[in-house]
Every structure is written in C-alpha cells, then in structure tokens.
Amino acid sequence: MKMSGAQMVCEAIIAEGVDTVFGYPGGAIMNVYDEIYKQNAFRHILTRHEQAAVHAADGYARATGRVGVAMVTSGPGFTNAVTGLATAYMDSVPLVVISGQVPLSLIGTDGFQEVDAVGISRPCTKHNYLVHSIEDLPRILKEAFYIARSGRPGPVLVDIPKDITGEIGEFVYPEHVDLPTYKPRYKGNDRQIKKAVEAIVNAKKPLLYLGGGVVLSNAYESIRSLAEMGQIPAVETLMARGVMGAKNPLLIGMLGMHGSYAANMAMSETDLIIALGARFDDRVTGKLSEFARYADIIHVDIDPANIGKLVDVDYPIVGDVKTVVDKMLPMLEKKVDPDRYQVWRDILARYDELHPLTYNDCGDVIKPQWVIERLGQLLGEKAVITSDVGQHQMWAAQFYPFDRPRQWINSGGLGTMGYGFPAALGAQMGQPDKVVVNITGDGSILMNVQELVTAAENKLPVINVILNNHFLGMVRQWQTFFYDKRYSETDLSFQPDWKLLAEACGGAGYDVTTKEEFDAAMEAAIAGGKVTFVNVAVDRFENVLPMVPAGGALYNMLLEHKEQCDG
Amino acid sequence: MDKVRRVISVIVANEAQVLARVSGLFAGRGYNIDSLTVAPIPGSNFSHMTIVTRGNRRVIEQIVKQLHKLIPTFKVIEHEEMVEKEMVLIKFSIESPIAEIQALCQAYNGNIVNAGPDMFIAMAADEASRIAHFIDAVERYQPVEIVRSGVVAMER
Numbered sequence: 158m159k160m161s162g163a164q165m166v167c168e169a170i171i172a173e174g175v176d177t178v179f180g181y182p183g184g185a186i187m188n189v190y191d192e193i194y195k196q197n198a199f200r201h202i203l204t205r206h207e208q209a210a211v212h213a214a215d216g217y218a219r220a221t222g223r224v225g226v227a228m229v230t231s232g233p234g235f236t237n238a239v240t241g242l243a244t245a246y247m248d249s250v251p252l253v254v255i256s257g258q259v260p261l262s263l264i265g266t267d268g269f270q271e272v273d274a275v276g277i278s279r280p281c282t283k284h285n286y287l288v289h290s291i292e293d294l295p296r297i298l299k300e301a302f303y304i305a306r307s308g309r310p311g312p313v314l315v316d317i318p319k320d321i322t323g324e325i326g327e328f329v330y331p332e333h334v335d336l337p338t339y340k341p342r343y344k345g346n347d348r349q350i351k352k353a354v355e356a357i358v359n360a361k362k363p364l365l366y367l368g369g370g371v372v373l374s375n376a377y378e379s380i381r382s383l384a385e386m387g388q389i390p391a392v393e394t395l396m397a398r399g400v401m402g403a404k405n406p407l408l409i410g411m412l413g414m415h416g417s418y419a420a421n422m423a424m425s426e427t428d429l430i431i432a433l434g435a436r437f438d439d440r441v442t443g444k445l446s447e448f449a450r451y452a453d454i455i456h457v458d459i460d461p462a463n464i465g466k467l468v469d470v471d472y473p474i475v476g477d478v479k480t481v482v483d484k485m486l487p488m489l490e491k492k493v494d495p496d497r498y499q500v501w502r503d504i505l506a507r508y509d510e511l512h513p514l515t516y517n518d519c520g521d522v523i524k525p526q527w528v529i530e531r532l533g534q535l536l537g538e539k540a541v542i543t544s545d546v547g548q549h550q551m552w553a554a555q556f557y558p559f560d561r562p563r564q565w566i567n568s569g570g571l572g573t574m575g576y577g578f579p580a581a582l583g584a585q586m587g588q589p590d591k592v593v594v595n596i597t598g599d600g601s602i603l604m605n606v607q608e609l610v611t612a613a614e615n616k617l618p619v620i621n622v623i624l625n626n627h628f629l630g631m632v633r634q635w636q637t638f639f640y641d642k643r644y645s646e647t648d649l650s651f652q653p654d655w656k657l658l659a660e661a662c663g664g665a666g667y668d669v670t671t672k673e674e675f676d677a678a679m680e681a682a683i684a685g686g687k688v689t690f691v692n693v694a695v696d697r698f699e700n701v702l703p704m705v706p707a708g709g710a711l712y713n714m715l716l717e718h719k720e721q722c723d724g
Numbered sequence: 725m726d727k728v729r730r731v732i733s734v735i736v737a738n739e740a741q742v743l744a745r746v747s748g749l750f751a752g753r754g755y756n757i758d759s760l761t762v763a764p765i766p767g768s769n770f771s772h773m774t775i776v777t778r779g780n781r782r783v784i785e786q787i788v789k790q791l792h793k794l795i796p797t798f799k800v801i802e803h804e805e806m807v808e809k810e811m812v813l814i815k816f817s818i819e820s821p822i823a824e825i826q827a828l829c830q831a832y833n834g835n836i837v838n839a840g841p842d843m844f845i846a847m848a849a850d851e852a853s854r855i856a857h858f859i860d861a862v863e864r865y866q867p868v869e870i871v872r873s874g875v876v877a878m879e880r
Binding site: 275285339462466 | 736737740741744745748752782785786789790792793795796797798
C-alpha cells in the first residue's frame with residue numbers, strides 16, 4: 158500500500174497496539190502531526206515540555222508493561238527529550254521515541270533546528286536510527302518496537318528527516334523481525350540452573366536479592382512462590398518495591414544506602430546471594446571490598462554485561478528471570494528444606510527488632526515519614542505511587558506499603574528530579590481506575606510544574622503530595638553530615654503560593670500544617686477529581702535514616718533519630 | 725589486578741554509525757584503545773574491526789560483553805591463538821643509506837615501496853611488537869614520517 162512516511166509512523170503505532178502517544182509538535186515533525194490529526198485510533202496527549210512527554214510515556218510503560226511512545230521535533234525538541242531517554246535507559250524502560258529531523262539535504266549544514274540526535278542519544282538509548290530512505294522506514298519502525306521491549310528493555314530513538322515523512326512509499330509492516338546480530342537469551346543454561354538449585358539447598362543463610370528486572374520480567378508470582386517454598390528471606394532494591402508485598406513475612410525490607418538495618422545486615426551476613434534482575438549498583442553495595450564477604454553469588458540477569466561487572470559471580474545465569482525461576486521451582490520443591498534456614502530467619506527477625514525502620518513522631522510539625530505512612534493507610538493497594546528524587550523518594554520507598562509490582566514508579570538509576578509528575582500523568586493514562594499520587598518535594602515539583610496544564614486539560618486527577626521542608630532536602634542532609642552545615646544554595650524558603658499556582662492552571666491546592674488538615678485535603682483531593690497540590694509543611698531538618706555514607710561498608714549505618722519526644 | 729594486552733575482533737553490520745557506536749562505547753566507559761582498524765568483509769554485509777586494548781581481567785570481560793551488547797554486533801572474538809600483523813610506512817630523506825634500510829626492511833617482511841627525487845618510503849609488515857622494534861632500529865636514520873596501520877588479526 159502506498160502512503161507517506163508520516164502515515165507509516167501512525168500505521169506502525171496502530172499496528173503495535175499503542176493507545177496513547179505523548180508529544181509536542183514542531184517544524185520537522187509536522188508531517189506526522191498532520192496524520193495524527195486525521196486519525197482517531199490512538200490518543201495524543203500534548204504535554205507542555207518535551208522532557209515531560211518522554212517521562213509520561215515512561216510512566217505509562219512502567220504502569221502497564223507496554224511500550225511507551227513519545228514524539229518530538231528536531232533540535233531543541235529532541236535535546237529536551239534527552240533527559241527522558243537517559244532516565245528510561247538507566248531503568249530499562251521500553252520506549253520508542255520518534256523525533257523529526259531536518260531534511261536529508263540539510264543534514265550536516267547546521268540547518269535551523271538541526272542537531273545530531275543519533276550522536277547525542279547514542280550512549281543513552283538501547284539503540285537508535287537515523288532514517289536515510291523511505292524504503293527502510295517500515296522495517297526500522299518494526300525493529301524499534303521489538304528492540305525496545307525484548308531482552309533487557311530500553312528506549313529506542315527513531316530520527317526521521319522531514320522529507321522522508323513527506324515522501325510516498327510502499328508500506329508493508331513486517332510481521333517478524335530478523336536481526337542476525339540481536340538474539341536475546343531467555344532460557345538460561347540448564348546445567349547452571351541445576352547447580353544454582355544445589356547451592357540453595359546446601360546454603361545455611363540464603364538471601365533473595367530482588368531488582369527491577371523482576372518487575373520487567375513480570376516474575377513476581379514465581380518469585381513469591383520460590384521464597385515461600387524454601388521460606389527464603391528476601392531484600393528488595395529501590396526498583397523492586399512491591400515484588401514481595403509489604404505484608405509478606407519473608408520480606409526483610411529495602412537494602413542499600415537508605416535500606417533498613419535488617420536488610421543491610423542480611424546482605425552482609427548471607428552465605429548465598431540469589432540475585433534476580435539486580436545489578437549490584439553502588440547505592441546497593443556500599444564499599445565493594447566489604448560487600449557480602451561471606452557469600453557465594455547466584456546471578457540471574459538477561460543482560461550478560463551485568464554479570465561479573467562489579468562482583469565476581471559463582472553461578473552466572475544469563476536469562477529471563479521468570480523463565481529461570483520457573484525452571485528452578487520444580488527442582489527445589491523436591492529438595493529444599495525450609496527448616497534448614499530457621500536459624501537464619503531468627504537472626505534477621507532479631508535484627509529487625511533491634512533497629513526497626515522508625516522515626517520520632519512528635520512535636521507540632523508533621524514528620525514527612527508520617528505523611529507516607531498515612532497515605533499508605535488511606536490508599537494502600539488502591540494507589541499507584543510515583544515520586545521525584547530526593548528525601549521524599551527515600552521515605553516513600555521506606556514507608557509506603559507496596560503490595561504489587563508496578564505500583565511504585567520512580568527514577569532509580571538516573572535520579573531525575575522532575576520525573577514524578579509527568580510520569581504520574583502517563584501512569585494515570587495507563588491505569589485510569591487507580592488513584593495516582595506523586596510523592597514529591599518542594600525542589601523537584603518545580604522541575605516540571607508546567608504539566609499542571611496538561612493534567613488539567615486532560616482531566617488527569619493526579620495528586621501531588623509535596624513534602625515541603627523549604628530545602629533541597631537530600632543535598633541539605635549531606636551538607637549537615639559531611640559539609641559542616643554549610644547550606645550552600647539549598648535553602649528554598651522563597652516559594653510560590655502552591656495553592657494559587659495549582660488553581661491558576663486549572664487544578665486544586667491545599668496547604669496543610671496539621672494531621673487533620675492532611676486527611677481532609679486527601680479526602681477533598683480524591684473527591685475533587687482534578688489535578689491537585691497537597692502542600693504539606695514538614696519538619697525542615699528531618700533526615701533520611703538509616704544511611705550508609707557514600708563509599709562506606711553496607712553494615713556501617715548511621716542509625717538513630719537523635720531527638721527524642723518530650724514527655 | 726594486572727593489566728593485560730588483548731586483541732579483540734568484532735564482526736559488525738556494515739552500516740552507518742557503527743564505528744561511532746564502538747568508539748563511543750570505549751570513550752564513554754573509559755576503556756583504552758591502542759589501535760582500531762576496520763574494513764568490510766568481502767562478499768558480506770559485515771565489517772571486521774580489530775581492536776587492541778589493555779585492561780585487567782574484569783575490564784577486558786566487560787569490553788567483550790559491552791561490545792556484544794551493541795545491536796549491530798554479530799560476533800566478538802577475544803583472540804588467544806592468533807596471527808597478528810601490523811604494517812608501517814616510513815619516509816626517509818634520499819640521502820639516507822637506502823641499502824642498509826632495505827636490508828632492515830627485509831628482516832621485517834618489508835621493502836622499499838616508493839622512491840622520489842627527495843624522499844623514499846620503506847614498508848614493513850609484522851607482529852605489532854616487532855614493528856615497534858623495527859621503528860627503534862631505523863630511528864638512527866632520522867625518519868621524516870612514520871605511519872602505523874594498527875593491528876589486524878585472525879584466529880588460527
């Protein structure tokens with residue numbers, strides 16, 4: 158069938174079953190927007206910044222497990238999208254981003270709104286394409302979606318010169334992808350899997366170390382079965398919150414720089430790490446030479462480059478987490494003895510009693526941790542929680558009772574401030590029946606605050622709970638601990654009127670200073686059905702604890718909340 | 725961990741950007757490149773890159789894995805038993821003792837390959853370490869210009 162390149166882009170999006178595209182038009186992508194205007198098979202959400210378009214597609218992808226699609230123009234449209242690409246790349250989120258490019262004849266001439274998009278995005282995409290000919294376009298679009306979602310997922314950029322979207326060509330959307338150079342391995346080596354099972358059976362202190370790959374692989378049910386079958390305790394990374402379920406007695410907690418005492422001690426004392434879809438990030442391991450000194454390591458990951466990158470692995474298994482764990486289950490069922498690990502479970506329970514995750518809920522000022530706990534009580538599994546980056550993100554990860562994967566959406570690898578709000582819009586598009594709450598700070602929220610307009614226009618009732626300490630809190634915390642309290646450029650006392658700001662853009666706002674006001678504001682926000690700021694004044698100097706100082710050993714944690722309640 | 729020299733062959737799709745993907749990977753992850761050569765493989769849609777690099781065991785393992793992870797990469801060979809050759813062209817003034825230089829060239833699989841009114845050019849083709857010896861040996865004839873090709877290698 159003959160059609161324009163722009164039509165091909167739309168046809169491919171439809172063929173891939175995408176129902177929502179996030180984007181922002183401009184000169185070089187106008188041909189495609191003209192076709193978007195003519196069709197009604199998918200919805201287009203106009204964000205108010207290209208970065209937000211990519212984050213929204215990312216939030217949509219994480220909330221649904223489908224490929225997110227964003228569309229931007231050339232030059233500044235593309236460069237604004239780069240932070241979104243890098244965010245998705247670090248957290249292995251399947252995205253296809255379509256960017257316009259100046260016409261082929263102008264490439265390399267410093268044309269208006271020309272930038273080398275494939276050059277800039279090469280290190281922060283799984284793969285990228287500059288389309289040189291309309292004959293290649295159907296194949297490239299098909300490959301882009303396939304590469305984005307297969308293997309270790311990631312963002313793929315397709316940069317299309319304007320003359321190609323305007324040109325007429327033959328369109329047959331390929332049914333299959335044939336890439337002799339790209340064959341992800343899903344199955345896992347059977348001999349290695351057998352050896353790993355033996356290692357689990359023979360261990361005394363095995364520990365499941367669960368990462369974001371578990372969520373990507375939709376493996377949580379298999380992993381809960383694995384844990385239950387052997388009564389094997391588990392720790393989750395920031396990216397895996399929700400995998401075990403907050404009520405699961407085998408969940409020890411989150412580990413890492415702001416992990417719980419019990420989780421970090423579990424990692425330090427285990428004799429067998431069962432790493433599933435995790436990548437031994439520096440925020441998880443602390444000082445590498447002191448990390449898990451007594452442990453053998455089973456590492457299951459679909460990306461061979463993750464295995465042996467930072468730590469030596471005894472049982473490397475390249476494969477999809479779900480596929481591999483499903484192979485382990487019947488082998489383990491016959492051999493594993495849950496009683497064998499009873500002493501180990503008792504030790505970890507004692508660690509948790511010794512230093513539970515806690516805070517001092519006292520004084521007139523609301524503690525930020527209380528806000529998260531209260532949100533958990535009010536919304537529990539009904540909500541999808543996104544967050545920005547900083548103290549509020551860590552408190553959310555520590556204190557919200559996540560029950561299922563894809564309930565917790567945050568920028569873990571890149572740590573992108575300004576991610577949470579647009580990601581929440583995408584999550585709300587993907588999960589229209591859920592209450593979507595963005596837990597944010599007074600620093601982060603301003604980094605994509607223009608999306609109030611997008612949310613109001615599209616009636617996306619995202620609730621932004623701002624833990625407002627009038628500080629760039631996490632940096633302030635480091636300045637308190639490591640820079641002798643020199644608060645260089647972290648005092649955010651000068652602020653907008655949050656209520657007015659939300660209202661000016663068509664949303665609602667509530668200023669909260671007491672617990673009663675918080676409950677009332679949340680009730681009103683949920684009932685109001687429109688985008689909301691709940692601006693909560695919290696203790697300015699509260700710190701995120703426990704904390705493993707950067708470069709320190711995982712077992713050396715700053716623990717105590719020093720101030721005590723009076724009386 | 726000790727640093728070792730490794731010769732790695734990478735078979736990649738012969739397409740736009742592929743050299744940038746490989747060199748960008750080395751630059752972005754801080755890996756060392758001693759030399760890199762690339763040319764199409766006759767009768768195929770692939771190119772053969774030969775990369776000489778240095779690093780400890782973990783770095784070399786990561787280089788191989790990261791190269792393999794690039795979408796256009798078909799195959800990565802970390803050479804163990806290989807034939808390795810490098811070529812060098814060296815230009816001398818016509819006043820230099822051409823017979824002596826020619827004799828040296830021949831010891832290193834080379835010869836005089838060009839001569840003009842002012843200059844002549846010698847060539848040698850041998851293992852990279854022997855090419856280095858050859859360059860040392862002709863240093864005393866005050867070469868005007870030296871161009872090394874980088875290594876090509878083939879597993880035996």
